[in-house]
Amino acid sequence: MDDLRAAFDHHKPLPSKSVMFTIDDGFFDHHDIAARVFKEFGYSLNFFVITGFLDRNLWPWDDQVAYALHRSKKEVIDLRLPSGKELTINLRHDDIGDVVYSLRSTLKKESQSDLYAWLEKGLYPALGVEYPHEIPTSYRPMSWSDARTLRDAGHGVYPHTCTHRILSTLSVDEKQSEIEMSIRRVEAELDYLPDIFAYPTGRRSDYDQLDIERLQRSGIKLAFNTIPGYVRADRNSLELPRFSLPCDFDDFRQIVNRFEAFKMKVRGLAKLPA
Ligand SMILES: [Zn+2]
Incomplete structure:
Protein backbone atom coordinates (compact mmCIF):
# COMPACT_ATOMS: atom_id res chain seq x y z
CA MET A 1 0.00 0.00 0.00
CA ASP A 2 2.89 2.37 0.76
CA ASP A 3 4.36 1.68 -2.70
CA LEU A 4 0.98 2.39 -4.28
CA ARG A 5 0.61 5.66 -2.37
CA ALA A 6 4.15 6.68 -3.36
CA ALA A 7 3.45 5.91 -7.04
CA PHE A 8 0.46 8.28 -6.96
CA ASP A 9 2.29 10.93 -4.90
CA HIS A 10 5.26 11.06 -7.27
CA HIS A 11 3.35 10.29 -10.51
CA LYS A 12 5.45 7.21 -11.06
CA PRO A 13 4.33 4.08 -12.87
CA LEU A 14 3.52 1.16 -10.62
CA PRO A 15 6.21 -1.50 -10.32
CA SER A 16 5.44 -4.37 -12.69
CA LYS A 17 4.18 -7.68 -11.27
CA SER A 18 2.64 -5.94 -8.26
CA VAL A 19 -0.22 -7.53 -6.38
CA MET A 20 -1.96 -6.30 -3.27
CA PHE A 21 -4.58 -7.97 -1.07
CA THR A 22 -7.37 -6.22 0.80
CA ILE A 23 -10.05 -7.62 3.09
CA ASP A 24 -13.09 -5.64 4.21
CA ASP A 25 -15.28 -5.21 7.31
CA GLY A 26 -13.14 -6.41 10.25
CA PHE A 27 -14.46 -9.84 11.28
CA PHE A 28 -12.59 -11.78 14.00
CA ASP A 29 -11.41 -14.46 11.57
CA HIS A 30 -9.74 -11.86 9.36
CA HIS A 31 -7.34 -11.43 12.28
CA ASP A 32 -7.37 -14.97 13.66
CA ILE A 33 -7.08 -16.85 10.35
CA ALA A 34 -6.55 -14.70 7.23
CA ALA A 35 -3.65 -12.66 8.62
CA ARG A 36 -1.91 -15.86 9.77
CA VAL A 37 -2.32 -17.59 6.40
CA PHE A 38 -1.11 -14.59 4.41
CA LYS A 39 1.84 -14.17 6.74
CA GLU A 40 2.80 -17.79 6.17
CA PHE A 41 3.16 -17.00 2.45
CA GLY A 42 4.97 -13.73 3.05
CA TYR A 43 2.17 -11.29 2.16
CA SER A 44 0.83 -8.41 4.15
CA LEU A 45 -2.89 -7.73 4.09
CA ASN A 46 -4.82 -4.46 4.05
CA PHE A 47 -7.85 -4.45 6.35
CA PHE A 48 -10.73 -2.03 5.84
CA VAL A 49 -12.67 -2.01 9.10
CA ILE A 50 -16.20 -0.84 9.93
CA THR A 51 -15.36 1.19 13.02
CA GLY A 52 -18.82 0.93 14.66
CA PHE A 53 -18.46 -2.84 14.31
CA LEU A 54 -15.09 -2.92 16.09
CA ASP A 55 -16.67 -0.59 18.68
CA ARG A 56 -19.34 -3.32 19.05
CA ASN A 57 -22.13 -0.78 18.49
CA LEU A 58 -23.53 -2.77 15.56
CA TRP A 59 -22.83 -5.57 13.12
CA PRO A 60 -23.07 -5.11 9.36
CA GLY A 128 -40.56 -14.00 13.00
CA VAL A 129 -36.90 -14.09 14.06
CA GLU A 130 -35.75 -12.89 17.46
CA TYR A 131 -33.61 -9.75 17.26
CA PRO A 132 -30.15 -10.55 18.66
CA HIS A 133 -29.24 -7.85 21.19
CA GLU A 134 -25.67 -9.12 21.23
CA ILE A 135 -23.58 -9.72 18.09
CA PRO A 136 -23.82 -13.51 17.40
CA THR A 137 -20.47 -15.21 18.05
CA SER A 138 -19.92 -16.33 14.47
CA TYR A 139 -20.40 -12.73 13.28
CA ARG A 140 -18.19 -11.07 15.89
CA PRO A 141 -15.63 -8.40 15.00
CA MET A 142 -11.91 -8.41 15.68
CA SER A 143 -11.03 -6.20 18.64
CA TRP A 144 -9.15 -2.90 18.39
CA SER A 145 -6.32 -4.69 20.14
CA ASP A 146 -6.33 -7.26 17.29
CA ALA A 147 -6.20 -4.35 14.83
CA ARG A 148 -3.18 -2.91 16.65
CA THR A 149 -1.47 -6.31 16.52
CA LEU A 150 -2.10 -6.44 12.77
CA ARG A 151 -0.53 -3.03 12.22
CA ASP A 152 2.44 -3.93 14.40
CA ALA A 153 2.93 -7.05 12.25
CA GLY A 154 3.14 -4.90 9.10
CA HIS A 155 -0.45 -5.15 7.85
CA GLY A 156 -2.52 -2.07 7.01
CA VAL A 157 -5.71 -1.12 8.89
CA TYR A 158 -7.91 1.58 7.36
CA PRO A 159 -11.45 2.98 7.77
CA HIS A 160 -14.48 1.56 5.94
CA THR A 161 -17.14 3.91 7.44
CA CYS A 162 -18.75 3.56 10.89
CA THR A 163 -21.88 1.60 9.93
CA HIS A 164 -21.36 0.17 6.42
CA ARG A 165 -24.45 2.00 5.13
CA ILE A 166 -24.43 2.82 1.41
CA LEU A 167 -23.03 6.36 1.21
CA SER A 168 -25.01 7.38 -1.88
CA THR A 169 -28.29 6.83 0.02
CA LEU A 170 -27.34 9.08 2.98
CA SER A 171 -27.78 12.79 3.68
CA VAL A 172 -24.81 15.16 3.42
CA ASP A 173 -24.44 15.22 7.22
CA GLU A 174 -24.61 11.43 7.47
CA LYS A 175 -22.03 10.99 4.71
CA GLN A 176 -19.72 13.40 6.49
CA SER A 177 -20.13 11.63 9.80
CA GLU A 178 -19.55 8.15 8.25
CA ILE A 179 -16.30 9.33 6.66
CA GLU A 180 -14.98 11.68 9.34
CA MET A 181 -15.90 9.61 12.39
CA SER A 182 -14.45 6.41 10.97
CA ILE A 183 -11.16 8.19 10.23
CA ARG A 184 -11.17 9.61 13.79
CA ARG A 185 -11.86 6.21 15.37
CA VAL A 186 -8.97 4.58 13.51
CA GLU A 187 -6.76 7.52 14.44
CA ALA A 188 -7.74 7.29 18.13
CA GLU A 189 -7.35 3.52 18.40
CA LEU A 190 -4.30 2.98 16.20
CA ASP A 191 -2.50 6.23 16.87
CA TYR A 192 -1.94 7.32 13.28
CA LEU A 193 -3.94 9.41 10.80
CA PRO A 194 -5.25 7.13 8.03
CA ASP A 195 -5.29 8.46 4.44
CA ILE A 196 -6.77 5.36 2.79
CA PHE A 197 -10.44 4.33 2.63
CA ALA A 198 -12.82 1.79 1.03
CA TYR A 199 -16.46 2.47 0.07
CA PRO A 200 -19.08 0.10 1.56
CA THR A 201 -20.03 -2.53 -1.05
CA GLY A 202 -18.21 -0.34 -3.56
CA ARG A 203 -20.23 -0.45 -6.77
CA ARG A 204 -20.23 2.84 -8.70
CA SER A 205 -23.83 3.49 -7.62
CA ASP A 206 -22.93 3.02 -3.94
CA TYR A 207 -21.04 6.33 -3.65
CA ASP A 208 -21.22 9.68 -5.42
CA GLN A 209 -19.22 12.78 -6.27
CA LEU A 210 -19.97 14.35 -2.88
CA ASP A 211 -18.38 11.36 -1.14
CA ILE A 212 -15.27 11.61 -3.31
CA GLU A 213 -14.96 15.33 -2.52
CA ARG A 214 -15.53 14.73 1.19
CA LEU A 215 -12.79 12.09 1.24
CA GLN A 216 -10.44 14.51 -0.47
CA ARG A 217 -11.19 17.23 2.11
CA SER A 218 -10.61 14.70 4.90
CA GLY A 219 -7.10 14.01 3.64
CA ILE A 220 -7.81 10.63 2.03
CA LYS A 221 -5.30 9.92 -0.74
CA LEU A 222 -6.43 6.47 -1.97
CA ALA A 223 -9.98 5.07 -1.95
CA PHE A 224 -11.08 1.66 -3.20
CA ASN A 225 -14.32 0.56 -4.79
CA THR A 226 -15.20 -3.01 -5.89
CA ILE A 227 -15.43 -2.48 -9.64
CA PRO A 228 -13.32 -5.30 -11.11
CA GLY A 229 -10.18 -3.93 -12.73
CA TYR A 230 -6.44 -3.27 -12.52
CA VAL A 231 -5.08 -0.21 -10.73
CA ARG A 232 -3.13 2.10 -13.01
CA ALA A 233 -1.17 5.13 -11.93
CA ASP A 234 -3.09 7.35 -14.37
CA ARG A 235 -6.42 6.50 -12.73
CA ASN A 236 -8.32 8.61 -10.18
CA SER A 237 -6.71 7.61 -6.89
CA LEU A 238 -10.07 7.99 -5.09
CA GLU A 239 -11.76 5.36 -7.27
CA LEU A 240 -9.35 2.46 -7.37
CA PRO A 241 -10.83 -0.81 -8.65
CA ARG A 242 -10.41 -4.23 -7.05
CA PHE A 243 -11.07 -7.77 -8.16
CA SER A 244 -13.07 -9.91 -5.75
CA LEU A 245 -11.25 -13.07 -4.80
CA PRO A 246 -12.78 -15.69 -7.11
CA CYS A 247 -13.74 -19.13 -5.81
CA ASP A 248 -11.94 -20.81 -8.68
CA PHE A 249 -8.12 -20.86 -8.51
CA ASP A 250 -7.76 -20.70 -12.33
CA ASP A 251 -9.78 -17.47 -12.35
CA PHE A 252 -7.49 -16.10 -9.62
CA ARG A 253 -4.46 -17.02 -11.75
CA GLN A 254 -5.93 -15.23 -14.76
CA ILE A 255 -6.36 -12.08 -12.69
CA VAL A 256 -2.85 -11.98 -11.21
CA ASN A 257 -1.07 -12.86 -14.47
CA ARG A 258 -3.05 -10.13 -16.26
CA PHE A 259 -4.71 -12.55 -18.68
CA GLU A 260 -7.89 -10.87 -17.46
CA ALA A 261 -6.55 -7.54 -18.83
CA PHE A 262 -6.10 -9.15 -22.23
CA LYS A 263 -9.66 -10.52 -22.08
CA MET A 264 -11.01 -7.07 -21.13
CA LYS A 265 -9.14 -5.54 -24.07
CA VAL A 266 -10.52 -8.08 -26.52
CA ARG A 267 -14.06 -7.56 -25.18
CA GLY A 268 -13.54 -3.79 -25.57
CA LEU A 269 -12.32 -4.20 -29.15
CA ALA A 270 -15.26 -6.43 -29.98
CA LYS A 271 -17.58 -3.56 -29.04
CA LEU A 272 -15.91 -1.14 -31.48
CA PRO A 273 -17.66 -0.63 -34.86
CA ALA A 274 -16.00 -2.56 -37.71
ZN1 LIG B 1 -17.59 -3.86 3.41
Missing part, protein backbone atom coordinates in the same frame (compact mmCIF):
# COMPACT_ATOMS: atom_id res chain seq x y z
CA TRP A 61 -26.61 -4.70 8.03
CA ASP A 62 -25.89 -6.89 4.98
CA ASP A 63 -24.87 -9.79 7.22
CA GLN A 64 -27.95 -9.24 9.38
CA VAL A 65 -30.16 -9.59 6.30
CA ALA A 66 -28.58 -13.00 5.59
CA TYR A 67 -28.70 -14.02 9.26
CA ALA A 68 -32.40 -13.14 9.66
CA LEU A 69 -33.55 -14.71 6.37
CA HIS A 70 -31.68 -17.95 7.08
CA ARG A 71 -33.42 -18.26 10.46
CA SER A 72 -36.95 -17.50 9.33
CA LYS A 73 -39.47 -20.36 9.58
CA LYS A 74 -42.05 -18.42 7.56
CA GLU A 75 -42.69 -19.23 3.93
CA VAL A 76 -44.38 -16.14 2.54
CA ILE A 77 -43.45 -12.81 4.08
CA ASP A 78 -45.01 -9.43 3.43
CA LEU A 79 -42.39 -6.84 4.15
CA ARG A 80 -42.66 -3.06 4.38
CA LEU A 81 -39.37 -1.53 3.20
CA PRO A 82 -37.82 1.60 4.83
CA SER A 83 -39.42 3.71 2.04
CA GLY A 84 -42.87 2.28 2.87
CA LYS A 85 -42.97 0.18 -0.31
CA GLU A 86 -44.36 -3.33 0.08
CA LEU A 87 -42.36 -6.42 -0.87
CA THR A 88 -43.42 -10.07 -0.78
CA ILE A 89 -40.74 -12.66 -0.16
CA ASN A 90 -41.40 -16.30 -0.94
CA LEU A 91 -39.05 -18.57 0.97
CA ARG A 92 -40.98 -21.68 -0.06
CA HIS A 93 -40.27 -21.37 -3.78
CA ASP A 94 -37.23 -19.13 -4.08
CA ASP A 95 -33.63 -20.09 -3.41
CA ILE A 96 -32.51 -18.57 -0.10
CA GLY A 97 -29.22 -17.33 -1.61
CA ASP A 98 -31.14 -15.50 -4.36
CA VAL A 99 -33.53 -14.00 -1.80
CA VAL A 100 -30.63 -12.68 0.33
CA TYR A 101 -28.96 -11.19 -2.75
CA SER A 102 -32.16 -9.63 -4.00
CA LEU A 103 -33.17 -8.11 -0.64
CA ARG A 104 -29.69 -6.65 -0.14
CA SER A 105 -29.81 -5.15 -3.66
CA THR A 106 -33.25 -3.67 -2.95
CA LEU A 107 -32.02 -2.17 0.33
CA LYS A 108 -29.03 -0.58 -1.42
CA LYS A 109 -31.48 1.53 -3.41
CA GLU A 110 -33.57 2.57 -0.36
CA SER A 111 -32.68 5.44 1.96
CA GLN A 112 -30.41 3.84 4.55
CA SER A 113 -30.66 6.64 7.14
CA ASP A 114 -32.74 4.51 9.55
CA LEU A 115 -31.64 1.13 8.26
CA TYR A 116 -30.49 -0.34 11.59
CA ALA A 117 -33.74 0.64 13.34
CA TRP A 118 -35.67 -0.85 10.41
CA LEU A 119 -33.82 -4.16 10.80
CA GLU A 120 -34.82 -4.39 14.44
CA LYS A 121 -38.37 -3.08 14.16
CA GLY A 122 -39.23 -4.14 10.59
CA LEU A 123 -37.24 -7.05 9.22
CA TYR A 124 -36.78 -9.34 12.26
CA PRO A 125 -40.45 -9.12 13.39
CA ALA A 126 -41.72 -9.67 9.81
CA LEU A 127 -39.55 -12.80 9.52
Whole structure:
Protein backbone atom coordinates (compact mmCIF):
# COMPACT_ATOMS: atom_id res chain seq x y z
CA MET A 1 0.00 0.00 0.00
CA ASP A 2 2.89 2.37 0.76
CA ASP A 3 4.36 1.68 -2.70
CA LEU A 4 0.98 2.39 -4.28
CA ARG A 5 0.61 5.66 -2.37
CA ALA A 6 4.15 6.68 -3.36
CA ALA A 7 3.45 5.91 -7.04
CA PHE A 8 0.46 8.28 -6.96
CA ASP A 9 2.29 10.93 -4.90
CA HIS A 10 5.26 11.06 -7.27
CA HIS A 11 3.35 10.29 -10.51
CA LYS A 12 5.45 7.21 -11.06
CA PRO A 13 4.33 4.08 -12.87
CA LEU A 14 3.52 1.16 -10.62
CA PRO A 15 6.21 -1.50 -10.32
CA SER A 16 5.44 -4.37 -12.69
CA LYS A 17 4.18 -7.68 -11.27
CA SER A 18 2.64 -5.94 -8.26
CA VAL A 19 -0.22 -7.53 -6.38
CA MET A 20 -1.96 -6.30 -3.27
CA PHE A 21 -4.58 -7.97 -1.07
CA THR A 22 -7.37 -6.22 0.80
CA ILE A 23 -10.05 -7.62 3.09
CA ASP A 24 -13.09 -5.64 4.21
CA ASP A 25 -15.28 -5.21 7.31
CA GLY A 26 -13.14 -6.41 10.25
CA PHE A 27 -14.46 -9.84 11.28
CA PHE A 28 -12.59 -11.78 14.00
CA ASP A 29 -11.41 -14.46 11.57
CA HIS A 30 -9.74 -11.86 9.36
CA HIS A 31 -7.34 -11.43 12.28
CA ASP A 32 -7.37 -14.97 13.66
CA ILE A 33 -7.08 -16.85 10.35
CA ALA A 34 -6.55 -14.70 7.23
CA ALA A 35 -3.65 -12.66 8.62
CA ARG A 36 -1.91 -15.86 9.77
CA VAL A 37 -2.32 -17.59 6.40
CA PHE A 38 -1.11 -14.59 4.41
CA LYS A 39 1.84 -14.17 6.74
CA GLU A 40 2.80 -17.79 6.17
CA PHE A 41 3.16 -17.00 2.45
CA GLY A 42 4.97 -13.73 3.05
CA TYR A 43 2.17 -11.29 2.16
CA SER A 44 0.83 -8.41 4.15
CA LEU A 45 -2.89 -7.73 4.09
CA ASN A 46 -4.82 -4.46 4.05
CA PHE A 47 -7.85 -4.45 6.35
CA PHE A 48 -10.73 -2.03 5.84
CA VAL A 49 -12.67 -2.01 9.10
CA ILE A 50 -16.20 -0.84 9.93
CA THR A 51 -15.36 1.19 13.02
CA GLY A 52 -18.82 0.93 14.66
CA PHE A 53 -18.46 -2.84 14.31
CA LEU A 54 -15.09 -2.92 16.09
CA ASP A 55 -16.67 -0.59 18.68
CA ARG A 56 -19.34 -3.32 19.05
CA ASN A 57 -22.13 -0.78 18.49
CA LEU A 58 -23.53 -2.77 15.56
CA TRP A 59 -22.83 -5.57 13.12
CA PRO A 60 -23.07 -5.11 9.36
CA TRP A 61 -26.61 -4.70 8.03
CA ASP A 62 -25.89 -6.89 4.98
CA ASP A 63 -24.87 -9.79 7.22
CA GLN A 64 -27.95 -9.24 9.38
CA VAL A 65 -30.16 -9.59 6.30
CA ALA A 66 -28.58 -13.00 5.59
CA TYR A 67 -28.70 -14.02 9.26
CA ALA A 68 -32.40 -13.14 9.66
CA LEU A 69 -33.55 -14.71 6.37
CA HIS A 70 -31.68 -17.95 7.08
CA ARG A 71 -33.42 -18.26 10.46
CA SER A 72 -36.95 -17.50 9.33
CA LYS A 73 -39.47 -20.36 9.58
CA LYS A 74 -42.05 -18.42 7.56
CA GLU A 75 -42.69 -19.23 3.93
CA VAL A 76 -44.38 -16.14 2.54
CA ILE A 77 -43.45 -12.81 4.08
CA ASP A 78 -45.01 -9.43 3.43
CA LEU A 79 -42.39 -6.84 4.15
CA ARG A 80 -42.66 -3.06 4.38
CA LEU A 81 -39.37 -1.53 3.20
CA PRO A 82 -37.82 1.60 4.83
CA SER A 83 -39.42 3.71 2.04
CA GLY A 84 -42.87 2.28 2.87
CA LYS A 85 -42.97 0.18 -0.31
CA GLU A 86 -44.36 -3.33 0.08
CA LEU A 87 -42.36 -6.42 -0.87
CA THR A 88 -43.42 -10.07 -0.78
CA ILE A 89 -40.74 -12.66 -0.16
CA ASN A 90 -41.40 -16.30 -0.94
CA LEU A 91 -39.05 -18.57 0.97
CA ARG A 92 -40.98 -21.68 -0.06
CA HIS A 93 -40.27 -21.37 -3.78
CA ASP A 94 -37.23 -19.13 -4.08
CA ASP A 95 -33.63 -20.09 -3.41
CA ILE A 96 -32.51 -18.57 -0.10
CA GLY A 97 -29.22 -17.33 -1.61
CA ASP A 98 -31.14 -15.50 -4.36
CA VAL A 99 -33.53 -14.00 -1.80
CA VAL A 100 -30.63 -12.68 0.33
CA TYR A 101 -28.96 -11.19 -2.75
CA SER A 102 -32.16 -9.63 -4.00
CA LEU A 103 -33.17 -8.11 -0.64
CA ARG A 104 -29.69 -6.65 -0.14
CA SER A 105 -29.81 -5.15 -3.66
CA THR A 106 -33.25 -3.67 -2.95
CA LEU A 107 -32.02 -2.17 0.33
CA LYS A 108 -29.03 -0.58 -1.42
CA LYS A 109 -31.48 1.53 -3.41
CA GLU A 110 -33.57 2.57 -0.36
CA SER A 111 -32.68 5.44 1.96
CA GLN A 112 -30.41 3.84 4.55
CA SER A 113 -30.66 6.64 7.14
CA ASP A 114 -32.74 4.51 9.55
CA LEU A 115 -31.64 1.13 8.26
CA TYR A 116 -30.49 -0.34 11.59
CA ALA A 117 -33.74 0.64 13.34
CA TRP A 118 -35.67 -0.85 10.41
CA LEU A 119 -33.82 -4.16 10.80
CA GLU A 120 -34.82 -4.39 14.44
CA LYS A 121 -38.37 -3.08 14.16
CA GLY A 122 -39.23 -4.14 10.59
CA LEU A 123 -37.24 -7.05 9.22
CA TYR A 124 -36.78 -9.34 12.26
CA PRO A 125 -40.45 -9.12 13.39
CA ALA A 126 -41.72 -9.67 9.81
CA LEU A 127 -39.55 -12.80 9.52
CA GLY A 128 -40.56 -14.00 13.00
CA VAL A 129 -36.90 -14.09 14.06
CA GLU A 130 -35.75 -12.89 17.46
CA TYR A 131 -33.61 -9.75 17.26
CA PRO A 132 -30.15 -10.55 18.66
CA HIS A 133 -29.24 -7.85 21.19
CA GLU A 134 -25.67 -9.12 21.23
CA ILE A 135 -23.58 -9.72 18.09
CA PRO A 136 -23.82 -13.51 17.40
CA THR A 137 -20.47 -15.21 18.05
CA SER A 138 -19.92 -16.33 14.47
CA TYR A 139 -20.40 -12.73 13.28
CA ARG A 140 -18.19 -11.07 15.89
CA PRO A 141 -15.63 -8.40 15.00
CA MET A 142 -11.91 -8.41 15.68
CA SER A 143 -11.03 -6.20 18.64
CA TRP A 144 -9.15 -2.90 18.39
CA SER A 145 -6.32 -4.69 20.14
CA ASP A 146 -6.33 -7.26 17.29
CA ALA A 147 -6.20 -4.35 14.83
CA ARG A 148 -3.18 -2.91 16.65
CA THR A 149 -1.47 -6.31 16.52
CA LEU A 150 -2.10 -6.44 12.77
CA ARG A 151 -0.53 -3.03 12.22
CA ASP A 152 2.44 -3.93 14.40
CA ALA A 153 2.93 -7.05 12.25
CA GLY A 154 3.14 -4.90 9.10
CA HIS A 155 -0.45 -5.15 7.85
CA GLY A 156 -2.52 -2.07 7.01
CA VAL A 157 -5.71 -1.12 8.89
CA TYR A 158 -7.91 1.58 7.36
CA PRO A 159 -11.45 2.98 7.77
CA HIS A 160 -14.48 1.56 5.94
CA THR A 161 -17.14 3.91 7.44
CA CYS A 162 -18.75 3.56 10.89
CA THR A 163 -21.88 1.60 9.93
CA HIS A 164 -21.36 0.17 6.42
CA ARG A 165 -24.45 2.00 5.13
CA ILE A 166 -24.43 2.82 1.41
CA LEU A 167 -23.03 6.36 1.21
CA SER A 168 -25.01 7.38 -1.88
CA THR A 169 -28.29 6.83 0.02
CA LEU A 170 -27.34 9.08 2.98
CA SER A 171 -27.78 12.79 3.68
CA VAL A 172 -24.81 15.16 3.42
CA ASP A 173 -24.44 15.22 7.22
CA GLU A 174 -24.61 11.43 7.47
CA LYS A 175 -22.03 10.99 4.71
CA GLN A 176 -19.72 13.40 6.49
CA SER A 177 -20.13 11.63 9.80
CA GLU A 178 -19.55 8.15 8.25
CA ILE A 179 -16.30 9.33 6.66
CA GLU A 180 -14.98 11.68 9.34
CA MET A 181 -15.90 9.61 12.39
CA SER A 182 -14.45 6.41 10.97
CA ILE A 183 -11.16 8.19 10.23
CA ARG A 184 -11.17 9.61 13.79
CA ARG A 185 -11.86 6.21 15.37
CA VAL A 186 -8.97 4.58 13.51
CA GLU A 187 -6.76 7.52 14.44
CA ALA A 188 -7.74 7.29 18.13
CA GLU A 189 -7.35 3.52 18.40
CA LEU A 190 -4.30 2.98 16.20
CA ASP A 191 -2.50 6.23 16.87
CA TYR A 192 -1.94 7.32 13.28
CA LEU A 193 -3.94 9.41 10.80
CA PRO A 194 -5.25 7.13 8.03
CA ASP A 195 -5.29 8.46 4.44
CA ILE A 196 -6.77 5.36 2.79
CA PHE A 197 -10.44 4.33 2.63
CA ALA A 198 -12.82 1.79 1.03
CA TYR A 199 -16.46 2.47 0.07
CA PRO A 200 -19.08 0.10 1.56
CA THR A 201 -20.03 -2.53 -1.05
CA GLY A 202 -18.21 -0.34 -3.56
CA ARG A 203 -20.23 -0.45 -6.77
CA ARG A 204 -20.23 2.84 -8.70
CA SER A 205 -23.83 3.49 -7.62
CA ASP A 206 -22.93 3.02 -3.94
CA TYR A 207 -21.04 6.33 -3.65
CA ASP A 208 -21.22 9.68 -5.42
CA GLN A 209 -19.22 12.78 -6.27
CA LEU A 210 -19.97 14.35 -2.88
CA ASP A 211 -18.38 11.36 -1.14
CA ILE A 212 -15.27 11.61 -3.31
CA GLU A 213 -14.96 15.33 -2.52
CA ARG A 214 -15.53 14.73 1.19
CA LEU A 215 -12.79 12.09 1.24
CA GLN A 216 -10.44 14.51 -0.47
CA ARG A 217 -11.19 17.23 2.11
CA SER A 218 -10.61 14.70 4.90
CA GLY A 219 -7.10 14.01 3.64
CA ILE A 220 -7.81 10.63 2.03
CA LYS A 221 -5.30 9.92 -0.74
CA LEU A 222 -6.43 6.47 -1.97
CA ALA A 223 -9.98 5.07 -1.95
CA PHE A 224 -11.08 1.66 -3.20
CA ASN A 225 -14.32 0.56 -4.79
CA THR A 226 -15.20 -3.01 -5.89
CA ILE A 227 -15.43 -2.48 -9.64
CA PRO A 228 -13.32 -5.30 -11.11
CA GLY A 229 -10.18 -3.93 -12.73
CA TYR A 230 -6.44 -3.27 -12.52
CA VAL A 231 -5.08 -0.21 -10.73
CA ARG A 232 -3.13 2.10 -13.01
CA ALA A 233 -1.17 5.13 -11.93
CA ASP A 234 -3.09 7.35 -14.37
CA ARG A 235 -6.42 6.50 -12.73
CA ASN A 236 -8.32 8.61 -10.18
CA SER A 237 -6.71 7.61 -6.89
CA LEU A 238 -10.07 7.99 -5.09
CA GLU A 239 -11.76 5.36 -7.27
CA LEU A 240 -9.35 2.46 -7.37
CA PRO A 241 -10.83 -0.81 -8.65
CA ARG A 242 -10.41 -4.23 -7.05
CA PHE A 243 -11.07 -7.77 -8.16
CA SER A 244 -13.07 -9.91 -5.75
CA LEU A 245 -11.25 -13.07 -4.80
CA PRO A 246 -12.78 -15.69 -7.11
CA CYS A 247 -13.74 -19.13 -5.81
CA ASP A 248 -11.94 -20.81 -8.68
CA PHE A 249 -8.12 -20.86 -8.51
CA ASP A 250 -7.76 -20.70 -12.33
CA ASP A 251 -9.78 -17.47 -12.35
CA PHE A 252 -7.49 -16.10 -9.62
CA ARG A 253 -4.46 -17.02 -11.75
CA GLN A 254 -5.93 -15.23 -14.76
CA ILE A 255 -6.36 -12.08 -12.69
CA VAL A 256 -2.85 -11.98 -11.21
CA ASN A 257 -1.07 -12.86 -14.47
CA ARG A 258 -3.05 -10.13 -16.26
CA PHE A 259 -4.71 -12.55 -18.68
CA GLU A 260 -7.89 -10.87 -17.46
CA ALA A 261 -6.55 -7.54 -18.83
CA PHE A 262 -6.10 -9.15 -22.23
CA LYS A 263 -9.66 -10.52 -22.08
CA MET A 264 -11.01 -7.07 -21.13
CA LYS A 265 -9.14 -5.54 -24.07
CA VAL A 266 -10.52 -8.08 -26.52
CA ARG A 267 -14.06 -7.56 -25.18
CA GLY A 268 -13.54 -3.79 -25.57
CA LEU A 269 -12.32 -4.20 -29.15
CA ALA A 270 -15.26 -6.43 -29.98
CA LYS A 271 -17.58 -3.56 -29.04
CA LEU A 272 -15.91 -1.14 -31.48
CA PRO A 273 -17.66 -0.63 -34.86
CA ALA A 274 -16.00 -2.56 -37.71
ZN1 LIG B 1 -17.59 -3.86 3.41
